[in-house]
Amino acid sequence: MALFDYKDLSTLSDIDLTIYRYINSNSEKVIYMRVRDIAQNAHVSNSSVMRFVHKMGFSSFPEMKAYLQNITNHESLMPPLKFIDESNFPKDISNRLQIVTDLLYQADNIILFGIGSSGFLAKYGARQLASIGFNSSSVTDPFYPLESRLQNTSNTVLLCISNSGTTSEVLGFLNGVVNNDDVKIVAITGNETSPLALMSDYSLCYVEPDYRIHYYFDLSSKMPALYLIEALIHILFARIDK
Template sequence: MFSNKIISSFNEMECSLYKYVITNAEKVTYMRIRELADETHVSTSSILRFCRKLDCEGFSEFKVKLKLYIAKNQPEELKSTQHALSEFVERTLKGNFESYIKETASFISKAESVIFLGIGSSGIMAEYGSRYLSSLGKFSLYIKDPFFPIHSKYSNDSVTIALSVSGETMEIIDLIKKLKEEGSTIVSITNHKDCTIARISDLNISYYVTEEYRSKSNITTQIPVVYLLETIAKEIYKQANS
């Protein structure tokens, strides 16, 4: 409704009117045109010209579109962390996580180094996984820069842990391809198996939780990823000291 193009076309009076409408949107939907004119100190004809700029034939249509705009931009109720944790725990008990964790740990135990990949929130998890594993005595590094140069000295005799909720992050896919060409074993941790990253990996661990988005941001819980990274690291330590 209020696109950047339309807002940039407003004159000083229309900008003032726009600011009032946005600040008092709920209230405006119940006002008469005369009431809005009195509140904003502009004429009713100015308000009608404002409405036409927004592709509305009159003030009534403007209020209808404003109600739809409010509803569209209303914050969605977020799932509780407890709900996300319960969802993951239930699926963990039913899945094959233990066998996947042991297989991943076996790959890493035989490798010289570990490379964690991730971008955005998955990049933070990659950094955490690298630090956690290094604390337990296994050399690892993380890459959260999609333009990070891949050299053979990093990937020779290595295992790559690729993190992606969607499993379709193009930058991670490109990095995985480069690392596979250098001979790195790829283990991916994604939210589901039906994704590109899972298909091109040597081993995939999927945790299946309900994905959440706020606007364009993916805010899906990272609790399963923390659990898997810590459990894999501890299994490696266990195998090395058994």
């Protein structure tokens, strides 16, 4: 397969043809290589490789590599993107979102809680809710004295975000408020049978495997949880915007 749209190979020098044949035979490797790697493997000079790049009509070596990546459709360079769809959520997710939206709409206080990467979602969700006029805040410290803070408040909704729903620090944090009648707990979790979901009054669940490396580092996708947070915000905004 000819990789370059070059009409007349007979005009190429012997060195150019050597580089051409090497790249043509090793296109899947070349997209990872440097100029000097190609030069060394093709037994030519670095300057010869760059002259060949320009002769092929590219302004730079990275531009040529991008071209090779596209035409060879190299799948291992970037894993296929998996976008969430209905299969990531239970069939009654719309009803659950409406119920939780009603809770949030009537709440005097909304607190979003998460630790680690879920803490970033908590901060984001709290900021977005505040932007549309709700009294919202985030907590990312599992040792935060939430019980003391809630002593002079009522009608609070605590949105707790955890993919596994089993993190001991998260469960310990909830133990202090689970019996508080003025607090409704909503779990956003990837495990509907987790202790977090069972401790909560309501749960917004999704399907996403818990993926960790070195035990502590959570690489699980946060897209489903983010989608649910976004859905709540947009439903609430549509209600107050009427």
